[in-house]
Ligand SMILES: C=C(CC[C@@H](C)[C@H]1CC[C@H]2C3=CC[C@H]4[C@H](C)[C@@H](O)CC[C@]4(C)[C@H]3CC[C@]12C)C(C)C
């Protein structure tokens with residue numbers, strides 16, 4: 001379970017759960033905002049192994065593609081990000097919230113660029129480095145442990161940047177966008193795949209509210225943003241918005257199909273996890289984490305089916321050549 005010692009897993013899970021199950025207003029209260037990155041780190045200590053085991057090395061969704069595997073659909077979704085920011089050999093590209101590096105390896109292989117990833121989770125850094133080496137991409141894929149709200153990189157040191165389903169963990173989007181803006185060279189492009197509520201979401205519909213709250217508490221989110229807030233924030237920190245679209249809309253095929261189809265597999269996984277915990281091979285607490293993920297999967301597919309939520313609101317931005325006066 002990530003960097004958590006066996007005996008602490010259950011306590012850490014309880015701490016995580018009591019933090020994120022509270023109303024959103026309490027989490028976004030000024031003092032608690034500063035605690036969010038630490039709880040996000042705990043979350044990834046708890047879920048990273050299960051995600052890799054049950055999903056793969058890319059921790060994000062992608063539209064299904066008829067006749068193609070999930071792996072192919074995932075790779076194409078990642079390559080789209082590389083193409084949008086014109087990643088190519090000789091360019092230094094930043095991966096904001098890189099997980100265990102599935103997208104980073106696909107993008108380095110596809111574009112020939114040098115990719116530097118940042119994640120707050122030490123365990124993911126170790127996993128990503130091991131995967132990079134195994135894939136023979138370690139010379140073009142670097143991984144740094146750090147907070148994307150205060151990045152350990154020089155101003156204007158990257159030729160492009162992308163974030164795939166990661167900035168949703170930031171309590172204030174402007175804090176991470178401002179950091180990305182700072183480290184990009186003038187003229188460089190940034191693409192982000194954002195988790196947002198869509199125009200179909202109704203705050204006065206209790207079923208909608210329950211779905212969105214379920215997504216937030218099971219995915220370590222301090223509060224989902226509305227689709228129309230994203231471009232506003234990008235402009236506020238100085239970006240020009242080149243393009244914005246919801247990649248989940250038709251003609252795209254549903255992104256939640258695999259999540260929904262997997263229900264039988266989750267029950268089987270649940271038995272495996274419970275047996276491992278009973279035999280004391282897996283730490284106490286892992287069963288609770290797995291149960292939380294089963295419930296989260298249900299909320300996510302409800303969000304997809306009702307159309308009130310999308311994990312792929314794409315925004316493409318440019319840092320202007322000349323700073324705005
Ligand atoms: C971007 C984020 C993560 C998105 C997805 C990668 C994950 C969201 C929900 C996860 C899962 C739910 C059910 C799990 C299942 C019960 C287990 O047996 C196997 C793993 C799951 C399928 C797991 C895999 C990853 C997700 C789909 C967030 C955090 C911002």
Ligand SMILES: C[S@@+](CC[C@H](N)C(=O)[O-])C[C@H]1O[C@@H](n2cnc3c(N)ncnc32)[C@H](O)[C@@H]1O
Pocket residue numbers: 037040044057058059060096097098099100101102103118119120121124146147148149163164165166167169170
């Ligand atoms: C859902 S995962 C996506 C990972 C990767 N983009 C992918 O698609 O496989 C979100 C990532 O954001 C990272 N993250 C969240 N908050 C962070 C923060 N404040 N600073 C750095 N990384 C953060 C997590 O550690 C995790 O690696």
